[in-house]
């Protein structure tokens with residue numbers, strides 16, 4: 001019997017309308033458009049404004065669009081996983097909130113958190129449910145309201161992050177398409193370089209933690225950069241070698257958008273032309289779990305059935321990995 005695989009059969013994404021440009025950041029912290037552009041590739045990022053709005057609200061927009069374009073009713077969904085580091089609340093899961101808001105009632109749902117790698121980790125987790133044969137329609141949402149944990153007085157981090165969300169539908173197939181292979185890694189010792197100090201069980205929120213600005217992202221840029229640039233490239237090359245793929249066989253690299261220099265280094269190691277690399281960091285910055293679905297959504301028109309995609313990410317924790325995916329349909333659905 002042919003192997004059951006999980007194929008992405010639809011993608012939708014959403015970014016809030018408000019834009020924060022480098023020029024505006026120049027007025028907020030001691031930085032320049034030139035520094036931000038040359039060190040990161042970012043020109044602007046989208047910010048979710050409005051009281052009471054969180055990651056679930058962006059996820060809802062992505063899921064609603066996904067259901068509509070794939071002709072799926074909420075009742076048909078079996079499972080929804082949300083990949084996020086900025087849940088609406090510590091609990092319950094943002095996945096449950098999204099499901100409730102879009103009327104998904106016959107599914108169970110949960111969140112995953114592996115920092116910037118969560119979306120690809122969640123995609124493979126979801127694929128295992130689909131491959132079991134028991135789950136026919138599984139949604140993975142990747143999204144983050146990074147502005148909610150960004151310190152807009154810290155020039156080293158506030159220029160990097162933005163807000164967005166995307167969602168994919170996974171369905172079973174016996175064709176040679178879908179998620180073909182993956183390699184994932186974690187190294188918890190990297191946590192010292194990138195984390196959020198307070199708000200967890202070690203350091204619950206207090207007046208002191210708020211005064212010390214410990215509820216924001218803490219990042220030591222250089223060590224994170226060094227690990228990211230090596231490991232994301234290594235794992236992308238590893239997934240190619242494991243699957244006997246040359247650079248000519250790869251149609252698209254879909255990289256996490258953390259820094260243009262990391263993306264370019266990964267593409268160089270894979271010996272890929274720049275026109276095979278999805279890059280939109282200049283317009284969105286690092287939206288953490290929104291980056292890869294945002295890219296897939298923007299490039300959906302150009303994708304063809306059977307295209308070989310490598311999805312690669314690196315994130316806090318440290319976490320990193322790559323997926324080899326064969327695209328399942330032609331152009332926009």
Ligand code: UT7
Nearest residue numbers: 031032035039116155156159221222224225228258259315
């Ligand atoms: O997505 C999850 C994983 N995260 C990543 O992959 C991020 C990895 N790291 C990076 O992308 C880069 O390290 C950053 C973009 C965060 C920083 O770039 P960098 O080239 O590594 O700069 P740096 O941290 O080494 O700082 C160089 C200089 C410093 O000044 P001095 O000490 O040389 O005088 C910083 O204070 O640049 C300064 N600097 C800035 N200057 C102007 C830091 N941020 C800024 C800024 N504007 N926004």
